[in-house]
Each structure stands twice: as C-alpha cells, then as structure tokens.
Amino acid sequence: MRKFVFAVSAALVVGLTTPIIVSATTPQEDLKAFRNYYYEKFPDVPKEDYINGIYSLNKDFREQWENQEEFPPYEEFIEKGEEMFNTPFANGKTYADCLPKGGIGTRAMYPHFDKESGTLKTLEEEINKCRKANGEKPLKYNKGPIANLTAYIAYTSRGEKFDTEIPNDERALALYEKGKKHWYMKRGQLNLSCADCHMYNSGMFARSDQLSPALGHLTHFPVYRLKWQGLGTPHRRFGGCNKQVRAAAYKPQSEEYKALEYFLTYMSKGLEANGPALRK
C-alpha cells in the first residue's frame, strides 16, 4: 500500500514525460524538491517572501493589500482573542496554565507530532483540550471565538520561525505520507489536486483569482478573508478548497486535515509566522 502511494505521488510530481520512479523519498528530499520547484518557477521572489501568499507574486495586488493592511480588519479580533485568553475559566484557571510556554509566542510550534500519543497536535485542538480539562465547553473549529484566540496567539508569535519536524517514527511518517497524498491526489468532480492549483498552475489565473504558491501557505493563519468577512482556521480553508472542486470536505480537526496541515507546514519549515493576515 505504501509503495502504491509513493508511486502515485511520484507520478504526479514528475509528470508523465519522465519515467515513473517507484521509490520512496524522505521528507527531507521532498522538502528540497518542493521548494526548488517554486524557487525555479519564480526566481525573482525573495525566499522569505512566500509567507505573503499571492502578494509575493503580484505587485498590483500587493500594493492594494499593503494599503488595506494599514487598518487591518482583523485587529478587533486579535483584541477579542486577547481578552478571552486573559479571562479565567469558571474554575479560576487560564489558557496560560495549560498551554505549553503559557501559550504566548507558540503558533509556530503547531502542528507537531507527539511521541507519547503517536498523534498530531494542532493549536486549535490543544485549546479545546485545555477548555475541556477546565470544565468549559469546546469551541467550534472553523471560525468564531477559536479563531480569535488563535489570532491573538499568532500575533504574539510573529517572527517566530516554523521548525516542524518529521521524526523518524513510523507513526509520524505515516501521518506525513497521508498529508502528502491528500496534497497530490486528484479529487472531486472537477478532478483537481491541491498541487494542480497551487503548484503546477501557481501564478496562473482561474478567472480573476491568481493561484498562490503553496510554499508559505500556512504561516499566516488564522486568516482574515474579505470573502468571509471574518477569520478562518486552516481547516476552514482546506474545506473550502475541497468543495471548490466538488469534493466532500473533511471535518475540521479530522486526521486527514491534521495530516495535510502537517505536510504543508513542514514544507514551510524555516519561514516566519506572520498571522493573522488579510487575504481576498
């Protein structure tokens, strides 16, 4: 089964003109190839600028965006998140008591593989675990209060670098492969993979939407989208991009999306956290 997955993704990556190489690549090798793809495609984009999504490619869009960022619409949500963060639960405890390092400046730690449980930890899920442990109701995962909280935490983490590891542990590697497979697999009635839009056609226009490179895709979440008129978590965006091709969306915080988040964040290893950010 594992072999098959490798074969499929290798075929999609290299395209049909080159022979299909049925061999496993390590995450380190994938990382190098993934980046070089964009570095070669967009030689003029400074490597650290990919955190700005489509604005790393398009000067006109960027100018508009920089103007909008002067009075960012997400600011009030950061404030709401800060207030939530500092308001004790009914039992007197706070988020700072149960999140690692008191929660502040920790956005770039997520997601990560937890050796003890053999699972992936995401910021959103850790927030809900903290709430449940303190007798509070869990929050909904796509938007709303949870995104306000993560916006505040992201804001306190600006400039921290993502240092995602894929440890040499069967379970971590399996999760990584699951995310990678989701990324390269064609899906939905429209038969498009994430890579079709954000790799092979990155920089191209679908109607008037220019497709962003996937390098740096998750550095700035939660994101404030003008289309949403609000914030959304990474898994909200995944669901939207799945539905765009008429595929069923997975549940936020499903293992599928956590694995996808793991894969994509690893691909952005070394880039700076810059959330929350504004997008169309």
Add this chain to the structure above:
Amino acid sequence: MKIRLISTAASVAALLSVLASPAALSAGHGDMIAEGKKLAFDRKLGNCLSCHSIAGGQAAGNIGPPLIAMKARFPDKSKLRAQIYDSTANNPNSSMPPFGKHGILTDKQVDLVTEFIHSL
C-alpha cells in the same frame, strides 16, 4: 434538408447526425452554437472561462491555452469533443476537468459546447 427541422432540443441521436454533416450552417446550427456558448460561459456548468480566454468572454483565466483558431487546431471535430469529454485520456495529469466522463456536462451539453468551441 432534414437539419433545418431539428429544434434546439434535438435528441442526441439527431444531434450526432448534425455533427456528422459538413453542411451544418443552418439556423439550427447557429442555435446550437449559441446554446453551447451559454453552457461554456456559465460558471456552474462549463466555466471554460475559468481557465481559457474565449472571444466574447469576460475575466478569463489563463490556466489553459486561449481557445482560438479551433478549426485549424482541430480539423477533426471528434478530437475536440474527446478533449472536452475526457481531457485525461490525452494527458492523465491534465488540469482540465473531464467534463463528460465526470458528468459535469451531459453528453448533449458536451456536443453543444463542442459546436461552439469549434466555431471559434
């Protein structure tokens, strides 16, 4: 000519006889092109403009090549239909959705879109 009698709601069988006819320049054919254009431009149906610039269409994308000079590109109309019906037959990695194979468009709609695209 029989073709003149065919309404826009022609059956697939009748339509195929039109496609096979070299003298399909009747009023019926013009209607088919107009229908095909509507389908091709509709965001919920063909949405071809999402990826291709097409004469008469606004805000076109550029993921695929501009659809111009189609008769020269596709002297054989059935090859054009095949590309629209299932782009993956020719290129399994194609970024173009397989409109017929995946039921995004019905067989009849694929025929109409083919007529329109071939007229470009």
